[in-house]
Amino acid sequence: xxxxxxxxxxxxxxxxxxxxxxxxxxxxxxxxxxxxxxxxxxxxxxxxxxxxxxxxxxxxxxxxxxxxxxxxxxxxxxxxxxxxxxxxxxxxxxxxxxxxxxxxxxxxxxxxxxxxxxxxxxxxxxxxxxxxxxxxxxxxxxxxxxxxxxxxxxxxxxxxxxxxxxxxxxxxxxxxxxxxxxxxxxxxxxxxxxxxxxxxxxxxxxxxxxxxxxxxxxxxxxxxxxxxxxxxxxxxxxxxxxx
Numbered sequence: 001x002x003x004x005x006x007x008x009x010x011x012x013x014x015x016x017x018x019x020x021x022x023x024x025x026x027x028x029x030x031x032x033x034x035x036x037x038x039x040x041x042x043x044x045x046x047x048x049x050x051x052x053x054x055x056x057x058x059x060x061x062x063x064x065x066x067x068x069x070x071x072x073x074x075x076x077x078x079x080x081x082x083x084x085x086x087x088x089x090x091x092x093x094x095x096x097x098x099x100x101x102x103x104x105x106x107x108x109x110x111x112x113x114x115x116x117x118x119x120x121x122x123x124x125x126x127x128x129x130x131x132x133x134x135x136x137x138x139x140x141x142x143x144x145x146x147x148x149x150x151x152x153x154x155x156x157x158x159x160x161x162x163x164x165x166x167x168x169x170x171x172x173x174x175x176x177x178x179x180x181x182x183x184x185x186x187x188x189x190x191x192x193x194x195x196x197x198x199x200x201x202x203x204x205x206x207x208x209x210x211x212x213x214x215x216x217x218x219x220x221x222x223x224x225x226x227x228x229x230x231x232x233x234x235x236x237x238x239x240x241x242x243x
Contacts, residue, residue: 010034
């Protein structure tokens with residue numbers, strides 16, 4: 001695939017894991033901001049678009065195994081993967097990061113006031129994510145699985161109380177935007193997850209955990225915004241039209 005300043009960032013993210021890693025390393029938003037052009041996304045991230053395009057062209061090896069799987073595999077497999085991989089990760093990491101935040105705040109909070117701010121932001125994003133995942137697991141994902149069953153001829157699709165899958169998807173994407181914004185604030189408050197000179201091991205571990213949490217969030221949102229949701233909308237429309 002040939003990339004240019006006008007290429008949508010989500011199309012680059014879908015091309016290969018290597019391309020996503022280039023965007024991730026440069027701080028270019030490919031999940032919530034996936035609909036933006038390379039020029040717009042790089043301008044927002046304050047990185048030269050020419051440099052990103054150069055790296056992408058050098059590493060352009062086509063679609064990787066992940067894209068082949070999730071762009072063509074059953075939606076039920078993808079919703080299961082998101083639950084088991086990303087939802088479980090969020091729940092497990094929340095407790096671990098909260099303990100680290102409390103420990104670091106007690107030891108370093110007086111000299112590093114940003115820790116209290118980061119703690120508040122992380123509590124907010126973690127609470128939002130827990131509620132978000134519950135809505136997906138209890139409402140959205142079961143309906144998407146039902147859409148697919150009906151598309152495969154296994155039963156009729158009953159109209160849900162939210163009328164169309166586009167409505168909860170819209171709500172979930174707004175949640176994604178909010179979580180992404182909170183993580184951007186954490187990244188800024190932590191100076192790009194750079195521990196200060198007097199940081200203890202726990203302090204360094206905290207910033208590493210936060211960096212990994214943000215990276216996982218980006219992959220999580222990418223799978224939903226750029227793959228699962230568009231396919232679900234298209235499949236529901238086909239089922240409804242078929243009657």
